[in-house]
Amino acid sequence: MKYPNLFQPLQMGIIRLKNRLVMSPMTMNYATEEGLATEKLIHYYLERAKGDVGLIIVEGTFFRTEGKGYRNQLGLSSKEHAKRLRKLTEMIHGLNNDVKIFIQIHHAGPRANSKVTGLQPVAPSGLPAYPGAEVPLALTEKGVKELIEAHIEAANRAKEAGFDGVDIHCAHGYLVPSFFSPLSNRRSDAYGGDLSGRTRFLLEMIHGIKEGLGKDFPLTIKVSGDEFIEGGLGLEEMTQIVLLAEQAGIDGVMVSAGSVGAKKVGDLSQAHKVLRTLPMMTEHGCLAPLAAHMKKALRVPVITVGRISHPALAEEIIVHKKADLVAMGRSLLADPYLPQKAFEGKEDEIRPCIACNEGCYKRIFEQLDIQCSVNPMLGREKEILIGHAVESKKIFVIGGGPAGLEAAYAAWERGHKVSLIERNKELGGQLNLASLPPGRKEIKRFTNFLLNRIKRTDVKVITGRKGVMPFIKKSQPDVVILATGAHPRSQDIPGLQKSRAMTAWEILADEKKPKGACLVLGAGLVGCEIADSLSEKGMKVILVEVLPEIAAGADADTKAYFDMRFKKKGVEIHTGTSLQRVKGETAILRRGDDEISVEVRTLVFAVGAEPNDRLYNELISSGSSVIKIGDCVKPRTLLEAVQEGFQAGSTL
Ligand SMILES: Cc1cc2nc3c(=O)[nH]c(=O)nc-3n(C[C@H](O)[C@H](O)[C@H](O)COP(=O)(O)O)c2cc1C
Numbered sequence: 001m002k003y004p005n006l007f008q009p010l011q012m013g014i015i016r017l018k019n020r021l022v023m024s025p026m027t028m029n030y031a032t033e034e035g036l037a038t039e040k041l042i043h044y045y046l047e048r049a050k051g052d053v054g055l056i057i058v059e060g061t062f063f064r065t066e067g068k069g070y071r072n073q074l075g076l077s078s079k080e081h082a083k084r085l086r087k088l089t090e091m092i093h094g095l096n097n098d099v100k101i102f103i104q105i106h107h108a109g110p111r112a113n114s115k116v117t118g119l120q121p122v123a124p125s126g127l128p129a130y131p132g133a134e135v136p137l138a139l140t141e142k143g144v145k146e147l148i149e150a151h152i153e154a155a156n157r158a159k160e161a162g163f164d165g166v167d168i169h170c171a172h173g174y175l176v177p178s179f180f181s182p183l184s185n186r187r188s189d190a191y192g193g194d195l196s197g198r199t200r201f202l203l204e205m206i207h208g209i210k211e212g213l214g215k216d217f218p219l220t221i222k223v224s225g226d227e228f229i230e231g232g233l234g235l236e237e238m239t240q241i242v243l244l245a246e247q248a249g250i251d252g253v254m255v256s257a258g259s260v261g262a263k264k265v266g267d268l269s270q271a272h273k274v275l276r277t278l279p280m281m282t283e284h285g286c287l288a289p290l291a292a293h294m295k296k297a298l299r300v301p302v303i304t305v306g307r308i309s310h311p312a313l314a315e316e317i318i319v320h321k322k323a324d325l326v327a328m329g330r331s332l333l334a335d336p337y338l339p340q341k342a343f344e345g346k347e348d349e350i351r352p353c354i355a356c357n358e359g360c361y362k363r364i365f366e367q368l369d370i371q372c373s374v375n376p377m378l379g380r381e382k383e384i385l386i387g388h389a390v391e392s393k394k395i396f397v398i399g400g401g402p403a404g405l406e407a408a409y410a411a412w413e414r415g416h417k418v419s420l421i422e423r424n425k426e427l428g429g430q431l432n433l434a435s436l437p438p439g440r441k442e443i444k445r446f447t448n449f450l451l452n453r454i455k456r457t458d459v460k461v462i463t464g465r466k467g468v469m470p471f472i473k474k475s476q477p478d479v480v481i482l483a484t485g486a487h488p489r490s491q492d493i494p495g496l497q498k499s500r501a502m503t504a505w506e507i508l509a510d511e512k513k514p515k516g517a518c519l520v521l522g523a524g525l526v527g528c529e530i531a532d533s534l535s536e537k538g539m540k541v542i543l544v545e546v547l548p549e550i551a552a553g554a555d556a557d558t559k560a561y562f563d564m565r566f567k568k569k570g571v572e573i574h575t576g577t578s579l580q581r582v583k584g585e586t587a588i589l590r591r592g593d594d595e596i597s598v599e600v601r602t603l604v605f606a607v608g609a610e611p612n613d614r615l616y617n618e619l620i621s622s623g624s625s626v627i628k629i630g631d632c633v634k635p636r637t638l639l640e641a642v643q644e645g646f647q648a649g650s651t652l
């Protein structure tokens with residue numbers, strides 16, 4: 001076995017975990033609006049259990065309406081909730097592979113959303129969680145005691161529903177940690193004041209749960225080892241809090257990090273302290289040192305979490321005793337079978353999470369159900385059963401980017417005879433360029449996965465093939481899947497000499513070399529990435545965007561990342577500004593009534609893309625049956641490309 005330590009069992013309270021891999025709790029927004037477990041939710045968890053993770057901690061569940069954070073959050077406030085959840089625990093226990101299942105009880109406190117609950121959020125003191133957040137109602141002492149009782153009742157319901165243990169969400173600035181922190185807890189009663197007063201809320205809850213459920217019933221907590229915010233709690237104080245919780249009877253602790261509020265550090269080497277959602281530019285295993293520190297002080301098992309997606313890293317963490325257990329969140333969204341594949345030494349077959357946050361974190365903050373950019377099956381585990389097609393067809397997939405690669409594989413899995421034709425010498429399409437800017441090499445992992453996977457099939461791969469029409473006419477495929485992507489847009493700018501203009505894609509592909517000061521026109525994701533790349537090489541960059549902000553539509557962490565980078569590299573940013581004309585080496589910009597002149601030698605277009613669907617009409621006229629997918633329908637993200645590729649291939 002390649003990872004002997006990772007696959008060692010561990011005793012936690014009265015239960016025995018079969019290995020050291022834990023599924024971190026993740027709110028999926030798959031429940032009904034009342035918070036009832038749906039078939040979609042049950043089958044999503046069942047699939048992770050089949051993948052052989054040792055312990056699943058089911059997502060944060062609300063048990064009081066005012067503590068709900070998300071519209072379709074799972075609930076545990078009634079017998080009906082518990083009844084539906086019993087079906088989940090029975091199915092998982094019925095699998096007979098000895099996977100354990102806990103549930104996390106969660107009160108969002110000052111981070112609850114009155115648009116979702118219709119109620120004012122509550123908190124230890126009437127202070128918003130961050131500037132601009134809703135002002136919460138300060139809890140009375142009676143209110144505090146009621147909430148402790150509500151946590152205890154929720155834990156009882158979890159046991160009734162058949163869970164093997166309960167986890168209390170004490171991280172990320174929700175209700176329990178807002179009692180811990182002097183920033184948010186200004187109470188003068190027994191639940192405020194010094195550290196022991198601020199921890200009392202949790203300790204009374206732990207005593208009550210243990211009294212009700214029995215000393216041996218496993219109870220864990222999830223904490224932010226460091227809140228990484230100005231005036232927030234650091235590692236030493238958090239360790240003291242967890243020590244008190246250990247004395248009160250918890251059986252384990254998961255150590256995460258971060259909270260909401262003013263971030264402490266603006267230095268990129270410490271990106272994980274600033275970027276709470278741990279995007280692809282943060283280091284693998286960046287939070288493990290927090291767990292390692294706590295582990296030295298504690299007797300109960302410590303679980304580390306955060307950007308751990310390689311089994312080898314998980315093994316190393318266990319070997320070096322940085323933690324007793326390793327939790328994975330997004331990596332198990334991307335591939336529920338990661339544990340099984342690691343056990344069998346099939347790392348190449350693991351569909352890697354690239355920490356893009358497009359399908360998960362971004363969607364949860366938009367109150368949408370969770371999807372995954374690299375895993376089109378996520379949330380569709382019940383409906384998707386790939387079996388062989390009744391009749392094996394001849395399928396041609398034109399375009400070897402992510403949409404085409406996904407379509408070709410899915411069609412092959414259905415038993416069709418598939419040819420994949422790419423005009424460039426290499427497969428990968430846009431992914432090859434997308435992985436080049438600073439901080440984005442993680443994308444390469446997904447490209448490698450797609451390429452390795454197609455190699456394991458007998459899909460006929462033809463690269464470097466320009467003009468495909470004669471070939472198609474001669475071969476007469478039953479279906480053509482068109483996945484020819486998009487090409488970059490450019491604009492006519494009065495006075496601009498063609499020799500000075502290029503697209504961001506041409507620079508990334510090394511087809512053209514920019515010289516001197518560069519004006520990047522368009523500060524969407526591609527514009528920001530190329531500005532980042534050029535400034536990283538020491539070039540002067542002027543970024544011009546017609547919208548009022550850069551990286552519009554991206555998640556908050558991506559924006560924060562570019563803000564940090566551009567400040568550090570001195571990128572000159574002009575938002576709400578258009579490019580009017582160019583005269584020699586002077587570009588004339590307009591913002592409102594003002595004209596601004598800037599000196600530039602190169603103009604880089606990053607103003608979006610257009611579908612590359614020239615073949616479509618030709619194919620239709622030749623009588624082919626054609627399905628268009630991905631960017632050649634409309635340029636969008638990796639998520640849509642992969643989903644449409646999978647959909648096309650798996651339904652033929
Ligand atoms: C969509 C989404 C929902 C999450 N919901 C929860 C939650 O309900 N409770 C919790 O403790 N952490 C939650 N998290 C944080 C994860 O449990 C985990 O700590 C984080 O994703 C870092 O681990 P990873 O890099 O392995 O994904 C959520 C994360 C994601 C991506």
Ligand code: SF4
Pocket residue numbers: 330331333334352353354355356357358359360361371372373374375
């Ligand atoms: S959407 Fe991106 S970050 Fe989220 S699980 Fe999928 S690959 Fe990972």
